[in-house]
Amino acid sequence: MAPETKNFKEDILFHEFNTTETDYNQRGYHLEVALEVNQVRKFAQKAYDEGFYLVFVTGFHVLSEETAEGTTSGLNGVYQFARYDRLYRIKGQVSVPEDMSLPSICDIYQGASWHERETRDLYGINFEGHPNLKPLLLSDEDRDFHPLLKEEKKLKSLEAVSWTPEALESVDADAKAPSSDSIDS
Amino acid sequence: MLESDFQKQNRFFLNMGPQHPSTHGVLLIVLEMSGEYVLDPQPVLGFVHRMHEKMAESRPCGGFMPNTARMDYVCALPYNHGYVSLIERKTGIEVPKRAEYIRVITSELNRVASHLLWLGAYLLDLGAFTPILYGFDDREHILDILEDITGSRLTYCYYRFGGVYQDIDDKFVDATRAFIQRLRKRFVIYEKLVTKNIIFIKRTENIGIVSPDMALRYGMTGPNLRGSGIAYDVRKNEPYSVYPEFDFEVPVGAQGDCLDRYMVRIREMEQSLRIIEQALDRLPEGPVRAKVPKNIKLSPGDCNFAVEAARGELSYYLVGDGTSTPYRLKVRVPSYSNLSCLPELGRGILLPDLVSILGSFDLVIPEMDR
Numbered sequence: 001m002a003p004e005t006k007n008f009k010e011d012i013l014f015h016e017f018n019t020t021e022t023d024y025n026q027r028g029y030h031l032e033v034a035l036e037v038n039q040v041r042k043f044a045q046k047a048y049d050e051g052f053y054l055v056f057v058t059g060f061h062v063l064s065e066e067t068a069e070g071t072t073s074g075l076n077g078v079y080q081f082a083r084y085d086r087l088y089r090i091k092g093q094v095s096v097p098e099d100m101s102l103p104s105i106c107d108i109y110q111g112a113s114w115h116e117r118e119t120r121d122l123y124g125i126n127f128e129g130h131p132n133l134k135p136l137l138l139s140d141e142d143r144d145f146h147p148l149l150k151e152e153k154k155l156k157s158l159e160a161v162s163w164t165p166e167a168l169e170s171v172d173a174d175a176k177a178p179s180s181d182s183i184d185s
Numbered sequence: 186m187l188e189s190d191f192q193k194q195n196r197f198f199l200n201m202g203p204q205h206p207s208t209h210g211v212l213l214i215v216l217e218m219s220g221e222y223v224l225d226p227q228p229v230l231g232f233v234h235r236m237h238e239k240m241a242e243s244r245p246c247g248g249f250m251p252n253t254a255r256m257d258y259v260c261a262l263p264y265n266h267g268y269v270s271l272i273e274r275k276t277g278i279e280v281p282k283r284a285e286y287i288r289v290i291t292s293e294l295n296r297v298a299s300h301l302l303w304l305g306a307y308l309l310d311l312g313a314f315t316p317i318l319y320g321f322d323d324r325e326h327i328l329d330i331l332e333d334i335t336g337s338r339l340t341y342c343y344y345r346f347g348g349v350y351q352d353i354d355d356k357f358v359d360a361t362r363a364f365i366q367r368l369r370k371r372f373v374i375y376e377k378l379v380t381k382n383i384i385f386i387k388r389t390e391n392i393g394i395v396s397p398d399m400a401l402r403y404g405m406t407g408p409n410l411r412g413s414g415i416a417y418d419v420r421k422n423e424p425y426s427v428y429p430e431f432d433f434e435v436p437v438g439a440q441g442d443c444l445d446r447y448m449v450r451i452r453e454m455e456q457s458l459r460i461i462e463q464a465l466d467r468l469p470e471g472p473v474r475a476k477v478p479k480n481i482k483l484s485p486g487d488c489n490f491a492v493e494a495a496r497g498e499l500s501y502y503l504v505g506d507g508t509s510t511p512y513r514l515k516v517r518v519p520s521y522s523n524l525s526c527l528p529e530l531g532r533g534i535l536l537p538d539l540v541s542i543l544g545s546f547d548l549v550i551p552e553m554d555r
Contacts, residue, residue, distance in 0.1 A: 027489065028271075028488050053401045053405075054403075056500065056502070056517040080502065089489065110402045137234045160485060163486025
């Protein structure tokens, strides 16, 4: 029995959030949700109520930006959820504010506890409301060392690492042109 | 469990690991105990943490291939499979059909080898010494078969972007067919030796029951989830490679205890053999490697790819920035989410039952620590 991929109501379920449908064949998930910090818990609760399971929580590091609300920290929190009963993956992404903290979702999804502790280890994001935010993968002495934070010169802006429909073609064109860029370190 | 005043005063901490044999690697579990009862088990991870995700950010994407096999060393080929498929999805590389068939055959052989190792090790945890000798005997045949074509016995690096490293030969096909016949006869022995053994049943039945809601809250996947009666298998639910072309079932358990998880893995081995048999029968002719550019560029934006590893759902999440080096690579490993339910599951149980639960989870520590 091949799972169906069309005619789900999930895209309506998350209508209160800023959602974009994505092409599964190119990106491996169906719905992208751009979150505000105060929406994270609401989003997780909605996902839990609708029967999604937590795939992972992680982060990634880009250049900090000046926005109308203030300066961002450059860190992003990434949440992925999927379903046991049919094929549907969603990704939530939130920009971490300058105080480096996000609300914890580990009372909704207890499995998020370890993922949040890992993200604190690797990026230094502080998850408010987590009952036990001790180092998990790193040792206690390395509390203030966050290995996945990038050096200043390697940081790129959020736009430079965001998906655009033209991105794929532009890389193809680059590959054909005589290459003068060896950016690999 | 009601505690008397005497017991309350006599709570103590017990370190299980990092060299305890039943943790199957360097895992430490700090147990708060009252007599023989476990009050609060807290796993401590990170003893074999190598920061694979950082390594992925510091080299062109092809250079990360050997790392994939060093996370789950017991079942490395599905890890290869997930990573090459991720890059192929990201860059739009088409894979020849024969190569996908070879990938499925070798991945399934590796899955059977992993389950055989688990079978022996689990029963060793429960005090039965003989099955591990039988299990290793059978697993040795698979390692020999895979060594011939991949060149290594454990940490395989056999798949390539756009195909596999080299084609399989008649010797491989004959040896695999002979092994399938052999293992089917051995299943009969295992059933007589283990499955109907009264001591084994007493140690596993109604122990460590994982409810479907609990599985969902912790994001459990793989045989541990299917033991609880949820038929979720990435090979069926999110078909990748050529899995949709094969006829196989997803075995599920009834109530989610250790015995169910055991039965699911045993029946899964039979299904893997069925897949391998069908793939060998229908193996198409043709090339095993597509032409791919030497310098693979990863376009800006993210991409996800999930596969079914021996322990559950393995997800690679990649963010590209237009160069050949990943800007960010997140590896979601199954054992990590599976074990995270232990503090809840292990509350108020007997210490020997905790050993039984840990064994039934089929943990691979380097995979969790990455």
